[in-house]
Amino acid sequence: MGRKRDIGRKYLSGHEKKIRKKKSENIDKEFKGSLLKYFKQDEKKGTQTMDVTELEQEDLLTESNEECSTSSQSTSLQLTSSQSTSLQETSSQSTSSKSISSQGNQQSSIIDLHDPGFWPEKITEQFRMEIIRNGMVQLKGYNYPKDRFNRSFSDKHFTRTLKNGLQQERRWLLYSKEKDSVFCFSCRLFCPNDSALCSDGFNDWTHLSERLHTHENSKGHFNSMFQLIELEKHLKSGTTIDKIHENHVQQRIQFLTKVFERLIQAILFMSKNNLAFRGSNDKLYEPHNGIFLSLIEYVGKFDPVMNEHLKYSKKSYLSPKIQNQLIIAMARKVRSEIISKIKEARYFSILLDCTPDASHQEQLSIVFRYVDVDDMTNGFIHERFLQFESVEDTTGKGLTAKIESILKDEGLDLANCRGQSYDNGANMRGVNKGVQALILEKNPKAYYMSCGSHNLNLILSEMSKSSNIAISFFGTLQSLYNIFAGSVNRWRILKEHVNNLTPKPLSETRWECRINSVKAVRFQLLEFSKALESLENHVTESKIKSEIDSIKNKISSIEFIFSLIIWYRILEKVNIVSKLFQKFRDEGFDSSLAESRELARRLDINPEFKDNRIRKKKRFDSEGDDEPKSSPEDRYRIDYFLIIIDQALESFRNRFQYYRNHHEMFGPFYDSDRLxxxxxxxxxxxxxTIASVMGEDIECSDLVNEIRLSREVLPSNLGLSQTLKYFSDNHLLELYPNLVILLRILSTLPITVASAERSFSKLKLIKTYLRSTIGKDRFNALALLSIEQEFVNNIDFSDLAYRFAVNQSKSK
Structure with a gap:
């Protein structure tokens, strides 16, 4: 019946309200003062102010990176073990505290770390050791305040009088100015309880003597003092649990650093040789676990560090995840070093080229060319590969946007670009919408230099297709290669007769292949003829016999021999210098004809050209012949030889126009004699002229004067890079600053995109059809470590190994 009043009650009972109130008080007590560390209480008009930071446990210990600085307005405090000596020295002075600055009428309170009134309610092991390291300081000789009963604390309580009259120091007793109370140092740290001396402080000065006597004879006080003495001994000897743990951690870090140093070297070995890391199994000492794990197993047999790691460590740090982290971190360090060098050089050039990979994605190779200003020794002009970038939009606009994005990500300014070089694709070299035109719109000083190697290849390609006779000649060379390369037995017959130079297949992208193919037949035509005869006697297939007979007839003609001589001499001169083409046009026919007839006589071949019947058109009696009668040699000269040479000269004029313009402007700086x-x-x-194009980089009036003065000291016969090196070796860089800047910019300009082309060889080795799904970051990292081997060899990865060791030692 008594509980019927609760029926329909919509509010809490008194008991439930008490429970909630108690919980709320506990929460308030737990978080009391936590906001004071973020705010500063100021009182104006000359009254005393206090900047109090609640010294909670986590603020003092876990956040060890919080710095304490003294300023004109506020100060904070830092408690770390490294500053314990500083705190102890400060405490031994007259104030034994850290003062917080005051300004004007504003005064800040003094926070004394040796005052237990500031200690947090909950004491942790780390805080306890920090306080003991700092030592306890008893406040003596202080003008203690009096309470409402006109009583106060006295220094006599710091000593205990024994029955025989001897005095014994109570070194455990502390007075708190903050709370005007006394505390037991050991019990406050080790045995906090409801006793006032162990928690909030005792300030009943009337009964203080009795209370101290009772406390110092209590069992709890004995236990806390024993713990205090033991901990002090351990701290002095460095045998605390934390110290032992710290030493163990440091030893573990040192050991793991050695392990990761070996893993890094193994990764470098794998990446330099373009080897695949993984197999079908990711476990040590099992079959098919890949080259990387097999290499680690092999190293573990002879290296004691790796042997101990593989035997006793629970974690091997050899998983694919750790491999990727190491590979990417190493590449990031190399990439950062390259970007740093480019930024130091300031001026750079961009080299680009594209190719499809095994996954049928278009890959853009990005290479930077710069002058290393810190190392003006041999080879101070560098071309560094940066990355492969997958591109979908291969138009000039799309590629330009990709370049700008990469430069922005790396913190490089397009305004410092002084050169650009690409292949001869329309999307690259187009004068309206090509990459070079769009970049020139944004930076007119980024001079475009077409790739010399691509130009030569295109010139030779156009020459080889300039007439039907030339097309037929190179078709015969390709057929000669194919007939022997068709089987192992045919190639064996060829090697029995041709011992030195073997035939080479023709390539559309490498003009050197044409030289090698022509050279092999030019100096071994008799051997090839004998090899064809031997092959004809061994084969039984009618189709092969017919092909062999056709090739024999073609290579046994004066026309083929003449073409062989002409093309060898043309390609030979391309290797030396292209300007000799003009002289060869005037004198080359007669000398080539004489050389080909001599070779034909040695091979017992008719040295005269065939006089093909010329088709005659019916004419009226009053009409004359349209064409004068000519000999076979003249027709071969006009219809074949002159066409080839004229095509070459025209191609040279058109495709090397950029070089001609550049030479007219900067030619004297490439030759000290001309300068x-x-x-x-x-x-x-x-x-x-230089002022019109480089006015923002060079003070041209000073440049002219520097050139005038430098001519007196410059040796003869020096090229561009040799001149720059001469200034560096003789400490003349500061005397000719504008001239040096000009030489650096000219040295930065690219000639070919061969470095970008060479990177494709690594791409094919790394991203094979078996590794076509490799991730972008891993692929670029392996490519960078492989392509820039020389640069990577000069980088110290010890800091990277240490950082990985520290991170892994923290993981559980």
């Missing part, structure tokens, strides 16, 4: 021979008027003209 020294400039007249005053030519020198002034040169200065004005």
């Amino acid at each position: 020294k021979s400039l007249s005053e008027s030519e020198l002034d003209t040169c200065g004005r």
Whole structure:
């Protein structure tokens, strides 16, 4: 009946309200003062102010990176073990505290770390050891305040009088100015309980003597003092649990650093040799676990560090995840070093080229060319590969946007780009919408230099297709290669007769292949003829016999021999210098004809050209012949030889126009003799020309004067890079700053995109059809470590190994 009043009650009972109130008080007590560390209480008009930071346990210990600085407005405090000595020295002074600055009428309170009134309610092991390291300081000789009963604390309580009259120091007793109370140092740290001396402080000065006597004879006090003495001994000897743990952690870090150093070297070995890391199994000492794990097993047999790691460590750190982290971190370090060098050089050039990979994605190779200003020794001009970038939009606009994005990500300014070089694709070299045109719109000083190697290849390709006779000649060479390369037995017959130079297949992208193919037949035509005869006697297939007979007839003609001589001499001169083509046009036919007839006589071949019947058109009696009668040699000269040479000269004029313009502008700086021979008027003209294109980089009036003075000290016969090296070796860089800047910019300009082309060889080795799904980051990291081997060899990865060791030692 008594509980019927609760029926329909919509509010809490008194008991439930008490429970909630108690919980709320406990929460308030737990978080009391936590906001004071973020705010500062100020009182104006000359009254005393306090900047109090609640010294909670986590603020003092876990957040060890919080810095304490003294400023004109506020101060904070840092408690770390490294500063314990500083705190102890401060405490031994008259104030034994850290003062917080005051300004004007504003005064800050003094926070004394040796005052237990500031200690957090809950004491942790780390805080306990920190306080003991700092030591306890008893406040003596202080003008203790009096309470409402006109009583106060006295220094006499710091000593205990024994029955025989001897005095014994109570070194465990502390007075708190903050709370005007006394505490037991040991019990406050080790045995906090409801006793006032162990928690909030005792300030009943009337009964203090009795309370101290009772406390110092209690069992709890004995236990806390024993713990205090033991901990002090361990701290002095460095045998605390934390110290032992710290030493163990440091030893573990040192050991893991050695392990990761070996893993890094193994990764470098794998990446330099373009080897696949993984197999079908990811476990040690099992079959088919891949080259990387097999290499680690092999190293473990002879290296004691790796042997101990593989035997006793629970974690091997050899998983694919750790492999990727190491590979990417190493590449990131190399990439950072390259970008740093480019930024130091300031001026750079961009080299780009594209190719499809095994996964049928278009890959853009990005290479930077720069001058290493810190190392003006041999090879101070560098071309560094940066990355492969998968591109979908291969138009000039799409590639330009990709370049700008990469430069922005790396913190490089397009305004410092002084050169660009690409292949001869329309999307790259187009004068309206090509990459070079779009970049020139954004930076007119990024001079475009077409790739010289691509130009030569295109010139030779156009020459080889300039007439039907030329097309037939190279078709015969390819057939000669194919007939022997068709089977192992045929190739064996070829090697029995041709011992030195073997035939080479023709390539559309490498003009050197044409040289090698022509050279092999030019100097071993008799051997090839004998090999064809031997092959004809061994084969039984009618189709092969017919092909062999056709090839024999073609290579046994004066026309083929003449073409062989002409093309060898043309390609030979391309290897030396292209300007000799003009002289070869005038004199090359007669000398080539004489050489081919001599070779035909040695091979017992008719040295005369076949006189093919010329088709005659019916004409009226009053009409004359349209064409004059000519010999077979003249027709071969006009219809074949002159066409080839004229095509070459025209191609050279068109495709090397950029080089011609560049030479007219900067030619004297590529030859010290020419620079020294400039007249005053030519020198002034040169200065004005450079001012029009490099006015923002160079003080041209000073440049002319520097050129005039440098000509007196420059040796003869020096090229561009040799001149720059001469200034560096003789400590003349500071004397000719503008001239040096000009030489650096010219040295930065690219000639070919061969470095970008060479990177494709690594791409094919790394991203094979078996590894076509490799991730972008891993692929680029392995490519960078493989392509830039020379640069990687000069990088110290010890800091990377240590960082990985520290991170892994923290993981559980």
